[in-house]
Amino acid sequence: MAEYHEKIIIKGVEIHLVDPPQLDVDWVGMQEPLTQLLASWTDDGDDPPMQPRILGKPGVGKTSLAIKAARMMGQDLYITQCTVDTKPEDLIISPVIADNGKIRYVASPLVSAMVRGGICLLDEGNRMSEKSWASIAPLLDMRRSVYSIVAGVEIKASPNFRVCVTMNEDASTFEVPEYIHSRLQPAIHMDFPTRDEEFRILRGKLDGPSDELLREVVNILQESHARDEDLSIRDGLNIARYAYRLLKHKAAANEREAIDQSHLQITGDNRASLDGPTLV
Ligand SMILES: Nc1ncnc2c1ncn2[C@@H]1O[C@H](COP(=O)(O)OP(=O)(O)OP(=O)(O)O)[C@@H](O)[C@H]1O
Ligand SMILES: [Mg+2]
Structure with missing residues (x-):
């Protein structure tokens, strides 16, 4: 069973926090969204930080942007991966059977960030159901708190707590309800x-x-962007790294052949070998 490093007691209930992943990124360019994210998180005196949503196609750098901004703020980034199956307790506190057979309450990354004053990224938020969004609605307004039905306690966010949500523009599973959207x-x-x-x-x-x-x-990649298709940086990284391996293993005669083969296998795009650009 995983070790949870820190316990807190709220109204006599013991809650185990999780630790943030150690993440870093060598951020390149793209200063505009970075500045916007940092600006929205500023604590402006009486006015609490805002809760931005980061929008863009898959692989455009949304998660990396949050990692970079959290680094610049000098705060830990906790990530909750949102899916269609994410339940309110996954977002707040889950009951887990401990080795001694007793129930142990384990805080989500979101609640761990709230308690410790970290930053939480709700990744791919548009995959999550209205019921789950509703459970964290109070966190997203002046109350800045959540209520765990499972543990029967209210948890308040530290003043340093920040949150942001990423959403893939073209993979929405649920319509995020309007009252959440406006927050x-x-x-x-x-x-x-x-x-x-x-x-x-x-x-x-x-x-x-x-x-x-x-x-x-x-x-x-640039030709794909110009055609408004969806090859991403991640695809580009995979095409380049696999082409390089094909060359190294002499599975391709030259760079042109290696790139065509890699493009084909990574994207499944049959046109790759027919009309790909030529090496200069
Ligand atoms: N500006 C950037 N500087 C450095 N690396 C970047 C930048 N933008 C994207 N990347 C790299 O591109 C890859 C994809 O980025 P990332 O996973 O952040 O995208 P995403 O938009 O969150 O994707 P998804 O929608 O699939 O979750 C990562 O390897 C990331 O490090
Ligand atoms: Mg992402």
């Missing part, structure tokens, strides 16, 4: 990076592939 403000839109930024992101993450190979992959 998740402002909307921070993320577009695909520029050609130069995309190259620098790939270069920063991959040591092996040559500059030429990476430039060619960036061409593929």
Whole structure:
């Protein structure tokens, strides 16, 4: 069973907190959404921090943006992955059977961040049902608290607590209800990076592939963005890293062949080998 490092007592009820993951990202360019996120989180005297929603296509860098901003604030980032199955207690406090057969109350990443004054990212929030959103509605207004039905306690957020939500623009599972939507403000839109930024992101993450190979992959990405298709930086990273491996294992004769093969296998796009851009 996992070890929970810290316990707190609220009204006589023992609650185990979880620790944040250790995350970092070498953020490249894209200063506008970063500044907007930091601005929305500012504690403006009597006015509490805002609760932005970060919008953009899959793989555009939404989660990484939150990681970078939390780092810049010097706070830990806790992440709750939202799914269609996320229940209110997953968001607040879950009962777990401990080794001694007794019930142990385990705080979610959200509640752990509230108690410790961290930042919580509700990742892919638009996958979550209205019932789950309703359970954290009081957290998103002046009350800044949640009530755990399971443990029978109210938990108040530290003044340093911040929250943001990411939403994939094209993969909405539920309509987020209007009263929640109006609490998740402002909307921070993320577009695909520029050609130069995309190259620098790939270069920063991959040591092996040559500059030429990476430039060619960036061409593929930029052409896809221009056609409003959905190849993302993550796809670009995978195309480049697999092409490099094919070359290293002599499974492709040259970079052109390796990129075409990799493009085909990563994206399943049959056109990759037919009309891909040529190496310069
Ligand atoms: N500006 C950037 N600087 C550095 N790395 C970036 C940047 N933008 C994206 N990346 C990298 O691109 C990849 C995808 O980013 P990330 O996972 O943050 O996207 P996402 O929008 O959260 O995706 P999803 O919608 O699938 O959750 C990661 O490897 C990330 O580090
Ligand atoms: Mg993400």
